[in-house]
Amino acid sequence: MNVIQCNMLTKNYGKGVALKNLTFTIEKNKITGIIGRNGAGKTTLLKTLAGFLKPSSGEVNVFSEDPFNSLKVSQNMIFIEDQMTLPQSLTLMDILHSASQFYENWDMELAQGLFEYFSLNPDQFHQSLSKGMRSTFHSIIGLASRCPLTIFDEPTTGMDTSVRKDFYRALLKDYLAYPRTILLSSHHLNEIEEIIEEVLLIKDGEKYLHLSIEELKELAVGVSGRKAAVDNLTYGKEIIYQKTVGTDSAYVVVYNSFSHEDLQKARLNGVDISHVAPEDVCVYLTNKTKGGIDDVFNRS
Numbered sequence: 001m002n003v004i005q006c007n008m009l010t011k012n013y014g015k016g017v018a019l020k021n022l023t024f025t026i027e028k029n030k031i032t033g034i035i036g037r038n039g040a041g042k043t044t045l046l047k048t049l050a051g052f053l054k055p056s057s058g059e060v061n062v063f064s065e066d067p068f069n070s071l072k073v074s075q076n077m078i079f080i081e082d083q084m085t086l087p088q089s090l091t092l093m094d095i096l097h098s099a100s101q102f103y104e105n106w107d108m109e110l111a112q113g114l115f116e117y118f119s120l121n122p123d124q125f126h127q128s129l130s131k132g133m134r135s136t137f138h139s140i141i142g143l144a145s146r147c148p149l150t151i152f153d154e155p156t157t158g159m160d161t162s163v164r165k166d167f168y169r170a171l172l173k174d175y176l177a178y179p180r181t182i183l184l185s186s187h188h189l190n191e192i193e194e195i196i197e198e199v200l201l202i203k204d205g206e207k208y209l210h211l212s213i214e215e216l217k218e219l220a221v222g223v224s225g226r227k228a229a230v231d232n233l234t235y236g237k238e239i240i241y242q243k244t245v246g247t248d249s250a251y252v253v254v255y256n257s258f259s260h261e262d263l264q265k266a267r268l269n270g271v272d273i274s275h276v277a278p279e280d281v282c283v284y285l286t287n288k289t290k291g292g293i294d295d296v297f298n299r300s
């Protein structure tokens with residue numbers, strides 16, 4: 001069953017186009033990573049799905065309803081971001097208690113367990129939290145609410161490495177025990193690739209690809225070796241990324257369309273074929289140029 005369906009979704013801000021003709025579906029109880037460069041349209045998409053923004057054209061359905069002004073969507077969804085507005089007069093513990101009144105599936109034991117684990121102070125006020133502590137507190141609310149649709153928009157902003165790892169582990173453990181539909185936007189696909197099932201890659205407001213993480217892992221290969229041998233093997237193929245290594249060697253990333261025989265022959269010619277990490281594939285696919293930042297220095 002699909003929880004989210006978008007058909008030709010477009011969102012403009014004045015004359016600026018933030019989302020262009022997005023068509024995709026998201027199944028119930030999957031964790032999907034929403035990936036894209038700065039300004040790609042991730043937050044706009046997530047806010048549109050949450051019902052906070054009205055599409056300019058196209059259709060959006062969440063729990064079979066238009067999410068804009070939908071009571072059903074707001075009752076079954078939580079949107080976690082670093083700019084959440086929470087009451088200034090309540091302590092952190094007061095906020096957790098009031099959240100428990102609001103969210104039907106709220107688990108206070110989980111909220112308190114995480115709160116203590118991350119050493120938050122129950123008497124502190126939200127506005128006095130550091131950036132990382134604020135994100136941690138918001139993430140605790142996101143997890144403990146156990147909403148059927150849980151949206152995390154870059155939830156780990158400001159968290160240190162250890163807190164980020166703990167948060168993602170807590171997310172995975174709780175999701176396995178209480179499956180729900182989770183959307184997670186991040187700039188660090190490497191940190192979330194073990195927990196997400198699908199990747200929706202957005203480039204300049206358009207859907208660039210929507211694949212399972214396994215498919216993304218197999219999408220491209222890195223070919224490295226003497227330049228002539230690499231050029232020979234990749235001749236006629238669409239190059240996703242390339243760089244020169246030393247004076248006469250090269251590393252080229254292409255779509256993985258080689259036969260077993262091609263690869264064996266290439267290895268005999270001293271060419272190395274390697275996996276490309278999903279995060280690198282997404283970076284290469286969304287780079288403006290095939291050589292990335294090196295192209296700035298290679299202009300003659």
Ligand SMILES: Nc1ncnc2c1ncn2[C@@H]1O[C@H](COP(=O)(O)OP(=O)(O)OP(=O)(O)O)[C@@H](O)[C@H]1O
Nearest residue numbers: 013016017018036037038039040041042043044045
């Ligand atoms: N309120 C707004 N008014 C005008 N333009 C906006 C507004 N919000 C976003 N935009 C524009 O829409 C585009 C998409 O922005 P959005 O915040 O959705 O991207 P993002 O992928 O979340 O970026 P980031 O990774 O930097 O947070 C950008 O060009 C941005 O400048």
